[in-house]
Amino acid sequence: MSTHKFEEFAITPVISQIIGELGFHEPTPIQREVMPAALRGESLIGQSHTGSGKTHAYLLSLLNKIDENSSNVQFVITAPTRELAIQIHEEVKKAIQFGGKDKVWRSKLLIGGTDKQKMVDKLSSLPPHIIVGTPGRILDMVKEGAIDLHQANGFVLDEADLMLDLGFIEDVDQILIRMDPDVQMLVFSATIPERLQPFLKKYLTNPSLIQIEDEKPSPESMEH
Template sequence: MTKKSFQSLGMHPVLSKVIEKLQFREPTEIQEKVIPSIIQGKSVIGQSRTGSGKTHAFLLPLFNQIDTSKREVQFVITAPTRELAIQIYDEVKKIIHYAEKEEIWIPKLLIGGTDKQRMMEKLKNPPHIIVGTPGRILDLVTSEALSVYSAKTFVIDEADLMLDLGFINDVDKLLVRAKQDIQLLVFSATIPERLQHFFRKYLENPLYVRIDDHFSPETMEHRFIALKHRSKAAVIKEISKAIQPYLALIFTNGKNEADELLGKLLNEGLNAGIIHGGLTPRERKRVLKEIQNLKYEYVVATDLASRGIDIKGVSHVINAGLPKEEEFYIHRVGRTARAGQEGTAISLYTEDDFKLIDNLEQKGLTISYVDIVDEAFVEAKPWNKRQLRQKNTTVLEKEAWKQVRKSKKVKPGYKKKMKKEQENIKRKLAAKQKSKRRR
């Protein structure tokens, strides 16, 4: 299928210049499929993996239909975390700058942790575009400092995380205060079943676009290393000798584990920082700035960073502990190999992870099993060698072993004798089964 150009999607000439300055050569698959419908005013549910271009899939068509003759709120864009709202707002400002419309297209960022009174004063002249967290936007609406009734479009970004963090209720309260026929744009890497009730309430015949041709980007490598009896920090130290990351995100399964791992990595001499939900908003802002300024080569993180924060320039993702669900694995590794770039995901695993690994492979993920020897990756036996041997152990063999008499005194050659006895019992059990079948 021939790739379309942005111009063929119905973009205004002003935005063609913006797209050129953004250095977008052609639309991604999600952009190609949703932009024309958004321009036509249809409600859309867009589901595609992290890093597939969802943000510009809704931003570009919204700017395409902005009405500068009216000084009122036209678009409301909601995000589940302050950091994500700030990042979307930065993209909004970039588009406005490239379009040379700084005095004409007026955006406003509405998030917690800022002076509410000062914000209320600034809202006396309504912006065209609101970007923010649902809680702060709702707070300003209920305080009558802001009205969203004039909005033509309402965007819910990272809808699955919005649901998980409990902010979907605030979104619900905002939509009750909006026009009944408002265009609703919902974007997410996954669409949980629990969102269906919300969709039925607000969406009538929306365009549902799901991009899942690739379980994971083709430009990404997935390397799995058996932890065995080693410490995670020691293995990551060895990994650091084999890779030269621009920036490596190291995922853990919780804040306490992240804090503990950071301490050990610093002791190992790694240049590492940390980001997780336990940090105060001010600390998170400082760390994100330090990450952007390339202060760290390694950043220990929890799943907050895989979904609620967009950290640019990640060349490697290291799973110090694998998550329990495939979706979380994909969220995490989606931090690298973004927009067609190459990336590497390295995961440490134990026997507890066999089920997840099996599910990932069944869904088509190509995994390389490796270890590190002399500061280089070398091929290792696949995780399931032992499991395959266990599957080949028949029920008869297990039953026969149960019936073998265990000697209290261990004498030379006892293993051979026990094996011989087990084989004899197995033959007798097999003969019994054969006899029963004949009857």
Template sequence: MAKHFDEFSFRPAIKKVVERLNFYEPTPIQSQVIPAVLKGTSVIGQSQTGSGKTHAYLLPLFNQIDVNNHEIQFVITAPTRELAMQIYDEVKKIIDYAGMSGSLNAKLLVGGTDRQKMMAKLKTPPHFIVGTPGRILDLVKEGTISIYGASAFVIDEADLMLELGFIHDVDQLLVRSKNDIQILAFSATIPEQLEHFYRKYLENPLHVKIDDQLSPEKLEHRLIPLKHREDADVIVEISKAIQPYLAIIFANGKEAADTLASSLQQKGLEVGIIHGGLSPRERKRTLKEIQNLRYQYIVATDLASRGIDIKGVSHVINAQLPKEEDFYVHRSGRTARAGMEGTVISLYDEHDVRLIETLQQKGLIFTFWDVKHGEWKETKSWNERNRRRKTTNNADSEAWKRVKKAKKVKPGYKKKMKEQQEKIKKQMNQKSKKKRK
């Protein structure tokens, strides 16, 4: 595996881009994917958000572009317009850094933009198109663009594409592509339906799986017991105890997010909100306000853990823990990026115990806290009480075994046996303490 970007056979223009991006050592996924893309091999890449996968495919694709060939050479699809816009921003940056602004053309194709203006700009085919599969498919069906000449097709966040119901549009686009098109598919997980899709289109792909590091050194995971309190009340207390640069507060679903945001606003906390139920214009406005540092807190659904890249997140707060461990990983991946420190704070209840146990078994280390009057208080772990109860029951049982049973029952024998049992239990506890010392 490559340990330095100099080891890749990039052209001088792309080497210049790497220098301008201040890239030195490739990330694990970059070191494996870049050589494969340069060879024309199809790839299935599995890694979480923030692993460097965008440049793992962009840099080698740019390396192979033919500026004299005026047709669409590369198609990049993403499940949300926000993610497509972020990838497009990286594409524009690479074009600028490579000094290709006059000779290389890229277009962003997403909904919510002026259709007529977009069609007018597509009279000259761009070299790169980046967009949502639905909008690209509409333009292909209308005959505005053709992707048949494209040599590579990127499916970014493929599992989210499947989850949001866009994989059919991707399927329809690939039907209209060359049979031997290079497919670069990236996803954090590979559900069964996605496996079938991959088998249909990818022949002998390179499968690169980067194991998620659940607990990097600079990422702290805190658990706070809900204890029948309202999540908004606890989050307000957390807000008094932390000074986030930016905190994302995750809720399970659009309705829960709306309810929580409304409750926090009533309690005086100014929060932004992002979820799939908002109109594109509303989401765009919120993201712009986040960039302008209007909010310190954003209430969001899992759309923001995968489909939107929000920079500068110092804290992740799980108002409700997700049902699956993968989503905990995706949410956590929004912070402690690019060498920064980060904290994940999760409110939990009894029904979250199974998820917590699973994450602990995978090596994640939790610390246990509560927060009152804006101050952190370290507490015992969620299973400490159960362990203590179990230990007490075992001691009671063992002590009763050692009590001498009277052959003849006399008045007051129950009281005497109970006193004897308590005495034996006390002796057992004293011996146990001595051993621990």
């Protein structure tokens, strides 16, 4: 029997089980604010620092509504660096493992530095439900026809300010114009610079803005 406080949210028994296996007992401030809105399917902008628990805020919310009987890609998580994409994908794999053997959730990490043709072949044969990666490589796979994102119902832009600084917002834009205009957008950033505003206004209509101030990451949450 679960004893965590996440059960006040509208989560499935499987997500409750994953949270228990992860050893989480109480939502962090960003999780407490983000998860109810994300679980309702709302688009939002979350402003918080590294180590605040934002990865699980969006990951658990999106996993909550995954349809394993569908062969379509259901949500896409973009990160500005290969290292962050790998770290996020590790959390995805952990959640899939904790979800139980009867859950057939498939995920794929799409980053540069790997054999492109081999990746195309794998994606074409069995599409993943969850894609985590850097914008350039995800866009490559879309252009190659290896993945179709039009059926996806969730899109995460993590570390948006860094994405902007590194010049990847254009790739993100090219991915999004190939997706459903009504896709649920979850944008996370430590800061919301003015230069990011045109992008946010283009893709988000009246989003919730969730700001978590003066948050000091705990040593435990900063293991990466």
